[in-house]
Amino acid sequence: SAASDVYKRQIKEFLSAMQDYTFVIDTADSGLEAAVLLRKKKYKVVITGMNLSTYDGTKLIAYLNSRCPYTACIVYTTRVDLAQLRLLVNKRDVFRIFLKPVNYRGDFYHAIKDGFAYYDMQEAEAEEQKIKEQKQRSMEDAEIGMREKMASGEIEWKQMRHLVYPLIQWSVQAFDLQLLKEEKEALAVCEQKIMDYYLREDYQSCDSLEEIQKLSLIHI
Secondary structure, X not given: OHXXXXXXXXXXXXXXXXXXXXXXXXXXXXXXXXXXXHHHOOOOEEEEOOOOOOOOHHHHHHHHHHHOOOOEEEEEEOOOOHHHHHHHHHHOXXXXXXXXXXXOOOHHHHHHHXXXXXXXXXXXXXXXXXXXXXXXXXXXXXXXXXHHHHHHHHHHHHHHHHHHHHHHXXXXXXXXXXXXXXXXXXXXXXXXXXXXXXXXXXXXXXXOHHHHHHHHHHOO
């Protein structure tokens, strides 16, 4: 058709204008072919018209929004009314809009370059956010792990108490201390108080017997 011939001629002119640059360019003769390409490959910049055969520009741009959120979409069309303009800018997040004809080596070329930078920026921000979320999850996992270890430690301390306290009673009885029964009981209580203190998380080392005696009396 005449419209198809015009479209192909525009593609040819565009490729000719871009031949001195390092862009890797794929072209499609219809909206459907463009959609197929988008499903197969990631593109940093996509240039599309609005009145495409088999799969119009509105659908193609909607597909980019949902599947390729970082891709910079440049619309190149003959005309655009106010309603379409609002849709493209406010709803479809179109990167640039150009009306035919245009100088491909002028603002159009610079828009393509800006599109590559836009894609890289979007991808970098998404990666940074991903790293932040991973760090946050790692911190939360570490906190949970620490709590579990602390909980486990409390169980271990309790188990230690069950082991140590009988030893205290045994040591008082086993050693031939010249003490009265009441004195032996008092000694066992004193040792148990000291042990209770050193099994606490907030314990502080003592530098003298007076400090131990004081703490053992306070922490009953």
